[in-house]
Amino acid sequence: MQCRNCGAEIADKALICYKCGTATTEAKYQPAQLPRAGASSSRTLLLIVIVIVIAGLVAYYLVSGVQ
Numbered sequence: 001m002q003c004r005n006c007g008a009e010i011a012d013k014a015l016i017c018y019k020c021g022t023a024t025t026e027a028k029y030q031p032a033q034l035p036r037a038g039a040s041s042s043r044t045l046l047l048i049v050i051v052i053v054i055a056g057l058v059a060y061y062l063v064s065g066v067q
Contacts, residue, residue, distance in 0.1 A: 003019065003020060005017060005022035010024070
């Protein structure tokens with residue numbers, strides 16, 4: 001059989017072309033799609049910022065002795 005990419009003559013049972021590395025058949029399984037970084041990561045960042053601000057305010061009141 002011939003490679004569909006480079007045209008080299010390859011064995012009938014070959015999985016890939018020995019010259020260019022192109023697969024002789026389509027992949028049986030497709031890789032899983034990764035979730036897009038969107039609202040979830042921006043919410044996480046907002047939550048971290050809020051926690052840092054609150055911790056800073058608590059530390060300021062503890063150090064300054066404000067009651």
